[in-house]
Amino acid sequence: MRLLKNIFIFFVFLVGTLEARDYIIVQSTTSTANTGLLDLLSEKFLEEKGIEVRAVAVGTGTAIANAKKGDGDVLMVHAKQDELKFVEEDFGVERFDLMYNDFVIVGPNNDPANIKNETEISGVMKKLSSPSFKFISRDDNSGTHKKELSLWNIIGIQSPDHSSYIKTGSGMANTINVAAEMQGYVLTDRGTWISFTNKNDLTILFEGDSALFNPYGIIAVNPKKFPHVEFEKSQEFIDWLLEGTGNDLIKNYKIDGQQLFFTYN
Amino acid sequence: MIKLENINYQINQKLILQGINLNIEQGSTTVIMGKNGSGKSTLLKILNQIIQPTSGLFQSSLKQPIPMLFQKPLILKNTVKYNYQILHKIKKFQMNTSWFDEFKLSALEDQKMNSLSGGEKQKLFLARLMSFDQSTIFLDEPNQSLDLESEKLLTSLLIHEKKNKTIVLTLHDFEIAKKIGDNFIYLENGKILVQNSSQQFFNHFSS
């Protein structure tokens, strides 16, 4: 009676939205999403090629985990080691260099740790490892977090182990906000920093070291492992980004006159 | 018509009615009296088969429950007219509007139920029940909320009805009981204290 009718309607509704999936799912990072680049690329690709792109922005670690479960057609993150492993383990077909920018270390205007004048990253990290200065970490398995850990690695530690090392376990925006509140230092990608409108009195205090290089890769999920993925459409998207209009869009994406991402050609 | 033999009614470990022996004869008017909480409404509901006794023998010439007047009758959020007529949609029956007219309810027909006074509502409930023109009538405190004049009218209407009907009702008022009752029962804590059919019943209470 009524119950059956309702269940029926429920499933008709669900099924009604089930006609062949005609979009591709891109598992990507918050750093690309928060700049607005992902939205733009999705829109333009749809306009030009008629294929809808659904880009999900989560932490790099989450994006990779999702893709490994088959919840994505394309993986677009900035954690080269993990990306290569992803392909090695047959989850992805091939990794391509998509674009790059760099990370910067941001801190309070008055630079209590005096890292402004450092010339090398090791000097900076040594100073910031001291409990006299607050360092705010994302601690969320993101690309940024993984980069941060690699920097501590340079001076031989896993990460500082005192109460001035603050773990927010959250995204870049929240972490920057905490840094502003606590007058601490934080590592962020330049793209997020440029587009971030709530800078308070934080400013870039160290940049340019090769260790701060931030490359983004793009990988199509392996159709042999997940037969349901939209492989052809994913390939089209990747080609469009590497050599087509997508490439130009990335190059020309500016906020406040500043370019956020750089391409390899 | 209806026979109760050693009827008990228990709910949630509480004994509401105990050892009730009662005979309702066709054409008679029985008045059930007693303090609040003595079990009057429960006894009435058992007589009309609204609830089942937990033990004892129950016999009735009625095959199923019939419309009755409850202590808290059904009110639907709508007009007086709607409340009067709605139950006829559920139980199809010839409508007898004599009580409706006697209580002059047509003047209130289009008013919303929540704008009526307690007495006006009660008159509507009475008229509604009596519109079903049944030969057996169960009434739980039919005179509640009524002013003196309406009460007098109710009493005379009941006297008229009782001529060829079986009536069972609960009352607090001895005066009205005297006027319309043939048999009288007084309940105390779920047991019949006094049961009689005449002046002797009232003598019991005059001391």
Next chain:
Amino acid sequence: MIELSKVLEAISISLHVSFVSTLFGFFLSLFFGYLIATQEFLFKKYIVSILGSLTSIPPVCAGLVVYLIISRSGPLGWMELLYTPSAMIIAQFIIIFPIMTTLIINYIEQEYPPLKEELLSYGASQRDILMLMIINQKGIYLTIVLIGFGRAISEYGAAAIVGGSIDHVTRNMTAMIALETAKGNIMIGVILGAILISLSLLISFGINYFKKND
């Protein structure tokens, strides 16, 4: 900063998703609520208790549960529901169903016994009784619908996890607030929040109005 069209889009997605989830929630909670309130059955007390405790399920938990089920690696992965508005509807439904059902159960448990006795004496069937209850208590049911809708449209976490906050598709108001805040556009977050609160106020007034005019 942000185009008006994007904001309007987010609002329309919120309205669409929450409207449908509330609709499903209402009918199913009416059915189950009525059944549970009027029937006696084994484990009834436990079921009512569980329903009651589910009313305060954190949205992210509901979102997680649905995600695990509709993820490709989950039992219903083949339905390809992840990152669609349908998934958001399901997640919101899970959040509001316990509340609405519990409210209906409480209400019917109060209203039903006196109704039942009198209508029984008139020979009414269960269907008759339910019909009368629905038709004549419109106010209370409207209230329950509004409460469910309010909860659905203002939740963040459930729809966001299973919807993916995708531009034009599953980015509803709360997801947009989260995104804009993450970008540092606090102002947009505040404005959207104000719109949501105004909506809640409207719903509150609606509830009071129907309560009074019943």
